[in-house]
Amino acid sequence: MSITVTSAERAAEPARRPARRGAGRGLRAPEGPAGWLFVSPMILVIGVFLVVPIFMALWVSFSDWNGQGSPFSASVNWVGTKNYANLITNPGLTQTDFMTSIRNNLYFVLIVVPLQTVLALILALILNAKRLKAKSFFRTAYYFPSVTSSVAISVVFLFLFSSSGAVNAGLNLVGVHGPNWFADPRGVFHIVLGGLGVNTDSPPSALTGHGVGGLSWWDWLSGPSVAMSAIIALVVWTTAGTFMLFFLAALQDIPVEVEEAAEVDGASAWQRFRNITLPLLRPTLFLVLTLGVIGTWQVFDQIYVMSQGAPGKTTLTPAYLSYDSSFTNFEWGQGSAIAFILFTLIVVLTLAQRRLLREKDGPSRRELRRRAKAAAKAPEPART
């Protein structure tokens, strides 16, 4: 009995040991359970309203739930990856619609994120200038669009961009006949190509004959539609204010001495910005770009209020398509699958972005290892 140590006892051994060590760990040990007690309301709230629903949605994305009653009832079946396959690999309308929404949103992200970041930075630099008067007025004015309800702003933009609205009236003054913004499904790149002499009515067959995901290359290359461009203008204008605040806070953190030292050294304003301000803003830039990418891939309210995917499906986005599949077609599995594909896409893009921006930040690990090796060989490493 005493000789044979059962495997269960052996397995229990390491588990017991740390627990003992933990118990004898000074005065602060009893604070642990109390701490959990204090955070438990928050965990409860997050758990019930965030964590559990996410797992429920994950289950729904693998099921044929049609939105009637509980998704865990006996009548709901596991359908494997069918919902995902219909969106990505199985040819059909579902795939075409999903790919169209990805295309639309991709152009949206590619245009909105750089524009809003640059605009936010410019606004922040203006506000940070020493000579500017009435700073708080401008700060409020720039930030105002961000705190106003996006639905209200969307409705105002509908009026501004209507065929006889203020934007077209302004364009008329300079002799341009503006398009009927929210009814124009033509892709901007297609319009440009048409202007360059490409016959857009019967585009090159090399592009129309082949494609990926149910869309021809010609369709992929359409660019954002005229209608989407109006939404892009709206989103850039509303979010730039928020990101301006981020940049402004970072700018005010930059020590004045650094700037002054550069000035003494004879650096021009552009050199100071390029070589001092911008590198010091990199963490903020990363934050703004990341938040921008995440936010733009999830665009929903503006689409829901302004266009609902029209004209010609050119403002369809995955988030809106997810809503539409679920609430109109009762394809809740498909709607959830779209949400999870979108989630994966965002995570992958964010990680890629992080890697891209980090490598510039300093030497990579491999580089550090190489340097360490070199340092070990050479008695005196060159250091500046």
Next chain:
Amino acid sequence: MSQNHSYRKLAFASLAALAVTATAACGGEGFDSGSEVQASAAGPVQLKVLIASSGDAETKAVTDAAAAWAKTSGNTVTVTPATDIKQQLGQGLAAGTPPDVFYVDAGAFADYASVGALEPYGDTFAEKDNFYPALRQSFTYQNKLYCIPKDFSTLALEINTEAWSKAGLTEADIPTTWDQLKAVATKLTNSDQVGLAIGDTRDRVGAFMVEAGGWVTNPDATAVTADSPQNLEAVDYLKSLLAAGVAKYPKQLDSGWAGEAFGKQKAAMTIEGNWIRGAMKNDFPAVKYTVVPLPAGPKGPGTLSFTQCWGVATKSANHAAAVSLVAALTTEKAQLGFAESFGVMPSRQSAQAAYVAAFPDDKPFIEGVAYAQGPVNAPKINQVLTDFDTALQGLPKANSKEILTRLQTNASAVIGK
């Protein structure tokens, strides 16, 4: 380190416990789908009614009518106008607590019926045969009449009388065939206005398909007939109107819908439903116009009907009371009252004479129901039809045959299942 471990374990344990309680809580409501329904509740009951209201007039009229029923029957009714009925109903149905009675649009009816959200009370409804057959067909799914039509609209041809006489046309020129329509549209087209403004969706273009003897599906929506020669003839006819420049889509006329182009006098004729009356009265009171039936196509007259029904939720605990409320809201008197207060047409055949007497100008609209086709009555078809709309917007450049072949393929994937 070790402390972290045990805390992490604790955290997982509490999360797991949470998950279990949460799912149990959700299951408690939803597992017994439909079995808890009582045929008739004893004593006064509380009914919830969700309506997609067109405005204050409609909300008030329905609320008043429901309150009158509540008073005589001793029950209570709450009428809620929805901001987005699709989303609000979807939430109610998923939670297992839908409103007892709600509007169901004919275009979305099959989706609701196919998932079992609707109680099929229609077949046992007293006087159900009094409702127009075309409207009943719109709410029939798998040979069961699910709900009773509330009211309806049809399409007709509106003509600007001033532009008409200016072009030298008379009463005798009112078009009754496709050729005549094309001829007058050509005569009415000049530098200031186009002959005909027509909405760029299946909800307008479909009328031509019906007049040509075609439709997206067969009558009971069990087979797709989109690529039929009849449909091709209809789309080609529309294409010829657009190509000749005698008909235009609203967006080409800087308008949100065809009625707006008509009101702005950018078009001399349009094809719209009886809702155009309110719009003209409010926005363009100076424009004089007349309404005539749509010209007949190669296979005779045709139009489209749009209708909503009073849906009763399967999950409602008060079916009997709900149906009794629907009965009260669909009497001839109630329907004529609704017609008076917010301009809809009664769905009862017996109310037609009284309606025409009260609104003689609407005769072409209400008589259209005799040859009207309702929306495509099949579940999950909406996405396919939206795609069809997008293709129609490509006319006159687009190839009619390709449009219909695409519709055939996409619709077959949904209806063939």
